[in-house]
Amino acid sequence: MSFFRDNRIKLNGTRRSSLDLARSRLVMLSAFFIFAYVIVAARAADLSIIQGALQTNQEEDLYEKLTSTKQEKRRADIVDRNGVLLARSLKTSSLYADPVMVQDASKTAKELHKIFPDVSYGSLLQKLQTKKRFVWVKRNISPDQQAAILYLGMPGLNFKEEMRRIYPQGALAVHMVGTSGVDGQGLSGIEGSFNTLLDKESDALQLTLDVRLQHIMKREIAKTIKKFKAKAGAGLIMDVENGEILAAVSLPDYEPQNYQNAKENEKFNRVSLGVYELGSSFKIFSTAAMIEKSDGVVSSSFDVRKPIKIGRFQIRDYHPEKRIMSLPEVFIHSSNIGSALMGQRIGSEGLKDFYNNLGLLTKPDFEIGEIGNPLSPKRWTEVNTLTASFGHGIAVSPLQLTRAAASIINGGELITPTIVKNKDVGEKTKTESPIRVVSPQTSHRMRQLLRMVVTEGTGSKAEVDGFMVGGKTGTAEKPGKGGYNRKKLISSFLGAFPMDAPRYMVFVMVDEPQGTKETYGYATGGWVGAPTVARIISSMSSVTGIMPQKEKEPFEKSLKRYIKTKEQIKKERNIEAH
Amino acid sequence: MFRLSGVLMICFAVVLGVMLFHTSQSVQEAEKKLAIIGQNSSGEEEALRALSTEWDYLNRPQRLESLALKNLDLDKDITTQNNLIEDVADIPKAVVPVIPKVKPKFLNHVSTKKPEKKQENLKPSTIQKTEQEKFELLLKNVQGEAP
Numbered sequence: 032m033s034f035f036r037d038n039r040i041k042l043n044g045t046r047r048s049s050l051d052l053a054r055s056r057l058v059m060l061s062a063f064f065i066f067a068y069v070i071v072a073a074r075a076a077d078l079s080i081i082q083g084a085l086q087t088n089q090e091e092d093l094y095e096k097l098t099s100t101k102q103e104k105r106r107a108d109i110v111d112r113n114g115v116l117l118a119r120s121l122k123t124s125s126l127y128a129d130p131v132m133v134q135d136a137s138k139t140a141k142e143l144h145k146i147f148p149d150v151s152y153g154s155l156l157q158k159l160q161t162k163k164r165f166v167w168v169k170r171n172i173s174p175d176q177q178a179a180i181l182y183l184g185m186p187g188l189n190f191k192e193e194m195r196r197i198y199p200q201g202a203l204a205v206h207m208v209g210t211s212g213v214d215g216q217g218l219s220g221i222e223g224s225f226n227t228l229l230d231k232e233s234d235a236l237q238l239t240l241d242v243r244l245q246h247i248m249k250r251e252i253a254k255t256i257k258k259f260k261a262k263a264g265a266g267l268i269m270d271v272e273n274g275e276i277l278a279a280v281s282l283p284d285y286e287p288q289n290y291q292n293a294k295e296n297e298k299f300n301r302v303s304l305g306v307y308e309l310g311s312s313f314k315i316f317s318t319a320a321m322i323e324k325s326d327g328v329v330s331s332s333f334d335v336r337k338p339i340k341i342g343r344f345q346i347r348d349y350h351p352e353k354r355i356m357s358l359p360e361v362f363i364h365s366s367n368i369g370s371a372l373m374g375q376r377i378g379s380e381g382l383k384d385f386y387n388n389l390g391l392l393t394k395p396d397f398e399i400g401e402i403g404n405p406l407s408p409k410r411w412t413e414v415n416t417l418t419a420s421f422g423h424g425i426a427v428s429p430l431q432l433t434r435a436a437a438s439i440i441n442g443g444e445l446i447t448p449t450i451v452k453n454k455d456v457g458e459k460t461k462t463e464s465p466i467r468v469v470s471p472q473t474s475h476r477m478r479q480l481l482r483m484v485v486t487e488g489t490g491s492k493a494e495v496d497g498f499m500v501g502g503k504t505g506t507a508e509k510p511g512k513g514g515y516n517r518k519k520l521i522s523s524f525l526g527a528f529p530m531d532a533p534r535y536m537v538f539v540m541v542d543e544p545q546g547t548k549e550t551y552g553y554a555t556g557g558w559v560g561a562p563t564v565a566r567i568i569s570s571m572s573s574v575t576g577i578m579p580q581k582e583k584e585p586f587e588k589s590l591k592r593y594i595k596t597k598e599q600i601k602k603e604r605n606i607e608a609h
Numbered sequence: 610m611f612r613l614s615g616v617l618m619i620c621f622a623v624v625l626g627v628m629l630f631h632t633s634q635s636v637q638e639a640e641k642k643l644a645i646i647g648q649n650s651s652g653e654e655e656a657l658r659a660l661s662t663e664w665d666y667l668n669r670p671q672r673l674e675s676l677a678l679k680n681l682d683l684d685k686d687i688t689t690q691n692n693l694i695e696d697v698a699d700i701p702k703a704v705v706p707v708i709p710k711v712k713p714k715f716l717n718h719v720s721t722k723k724p725e726k727k728q729e730n731l732k733p734s735t736i737q738k739t740e741q742e743k744f745e746l747l748l749k750n751v752q753g754e755a756p
Contacts, residue, residue, distance in 0.1 A: 055612070055615070058615075059615065062615075062619055066619070066622065066623070066626075069623075069626075070626060073626075073630060077630070077634070081634070082637075115665055115668075116661070116662055116665040119658065119662050121655070121658060121659055121662060122655050197662055199662050199663075199665040199666040199669070200665075200669060201669070203669070203670075203671070242669075242670055243670050245670075246669075246670035246671055246674070247670075250671075250674075
């Protein structure tokens with residue numbers, strides 16, 4: 032304005048208007064720049080004064096943590112059938128060092144050694160003297176240890192939050208639940224086989240195990256191992272209707288947190304990975320095949336007076352009765368000769384097919400990775416048929432044996448063993464139509480026979496008043512150098528209850544038990560396995576809610592006429608002698 | 610001179626700028642608050658997870674059993690001959706408490722009906738009045754005008 036006045040120039044018309052236009056543009060431009068500077072100044076004030084206050088007051092990483100909305104991924108829990116925790120990931124702190132920032136390495140190492148007595152001073156000093164910028168000192172430390180380190184206030188020591196897998200039940204179900212490494216990756220059991228799923232899912236993976244039953248089973252097997260000075264033991268409880276495993280124990284076991292230091296013997300899963308010649312328990316299958324072949328008739332008889340000789344082999348009985356026995360007698364007295372004769376009558380093909388249908392000759396389908404391949408003769412000859420009839424020359428896992436026996440007594444439908452309750456979570460979702468392995472009549476007869484083994488046969492020590500226990504003993508000599516070793520036994524008992532309507536199958540196996548004074552030196556299935564199963568069933572009742580009931584009349588009554596009394600046997604022998 | 614519209618535009622832009630700044634500041638504040646609340650809640654959640662793990666650890670069947678054996682008289686075998694049940698029908702039925710249809714008399718003295726007579730309110734003015742009267746009487750006594 033003054034510029035125009037000083038020059039005393041007056042413009043009119045088009046020139047004046049273009050000058051006005053230029054002037055107003057100039058003003059607008061300067062206003063724009065002033066405005067822009069104001070914005071820049073305001074932003075600078077915002078960053079330096081307002082937001083800066085928060086950053087100077089608090090640690091940088093805390094600020095980052097507060098403003099980041101990223102959700103931490105954690106591995107899914109594993110729970111039992113009642114929701115009791117078996118495995119869970121919890122946040123813990125891990126200590127790392129920046130050796131460049133550490134001022135006095137020897138003093139720091141000395142102080143750290145006081146807090147972590149399990150880590151040697153030398154290794155700590157070595158770590159702190161490296162020229163790296165990052166070195167783990169100790170991972171997954173306790174809150175107390177963290178507080179002690181913070182109290183030291185030494186430079187160069189920092190914490191990093193990590194996830195640690197915790198197993199509240201300890202070693203209780205370690206062979207089934209499995210273990211995981213420091214970085215959270217599954218190594219064995221369900222942790223190993225469901226590794227990807229556990230990392231991906233947030234919902235807990237529910238197993239069919241019941242920690243209470245698991246404890247009962249572990250307690251009783253441990254007692255038996257101690258009593259008979261045995262090397263190892265295993266056992267499982269299976270629901271005969273759906274194949275759900277309620278307890279699976281393999282002893283000796285180990286603490287899952289201590290996986291790296293566990294011995295091979297402890298890590299070995301005897302329930303599903305170990306395969307054994309289980310002996311007389313196999314008579315359940317040969318007898319079932321025999322009854323099935325003869326359409327439910329149990330009146331057939333077998334001459335067990337002499338051992339069977341075939342080639343260089345000889346089949347003998349442990350307690351030779353030396354007479355003609357009926358099928359129920361062969362079963363309850365556990366006659367090897369009688370069972371071998373049954374196998375002969377069924378025929379090699381028939382017996383092999385029957386075992387195959389029961390899943391005894393193939394690797395079972397199960398949710399954990401530790402599955403043993405059953406051992407059976409590559410070339411199945413007649414000798415194999417005879418020995419396989421009483422459980423020799425064929426090795427299966429306790430899991431396979433229990434599954435096959437449960438399939439026979441549950442009415443005759445093949446079940447698939449399972450340990451995962453909420454199947455829809457896993458990828459192994461299958462809807463199979465039931466496969467019939469034996470007829471309901473054969474199943475009923477087998478239930479009666481198994482009950483009879485307990486009431487009148489070799490398994491009398493498995494009886495629990497009111498629970499109508501049935502089962503079959505199994506005593507097998509372990510194969511060693513140059514044949515079977517008579518002193519090294521695998522004694523087992525396969526029980527089920529209540530036999531009129533079976534709910535659970537209980538199997539117990541003990542490796543190399545030594546006879547005691549109390550058992551008159553015997554370490555057979557009837558002395559070792561049967562009482563253990565009885566104690567388990569007795570304790571189980573309060574957990575499963577099965578009430579003890581008095582039998583109105585013996586369940587096996589209709590089979591009793593096939594069992595000869597002592598007087599009858601004596602009479603027969605007298606006649607024979609004359 | 611500036612055109613009025615130009616000035617208005619600048620003012621409007623400045624006001625908008627201030628408003629925008631204010632909004633962005635409040636959003637940042639709210640975000641911080643949210644993050645702190647989120648942090649606190651995840652901390653609580655973590656504590657709960659740790660506590661429930663501890664609960665299951667303390668309730669291990671092995672521990673409960675040893676505690677029960679030590680402190681309770683529960684080590685008896687339940688399967689003694691005396692308590693066997695011969696028939697499912699023998700199991701006594703659970704006793705269901707019977708609720709009488711007619712209320713016992715002693716329960717009736719509390720009436721739920723509305724009282725016919727209204728309770729007199731004790732107004733503050735009445736208290737004040739009596740206090741006033743007392744005071745006046747006192748004054749009269751002091752002054753020797755008492756009857």
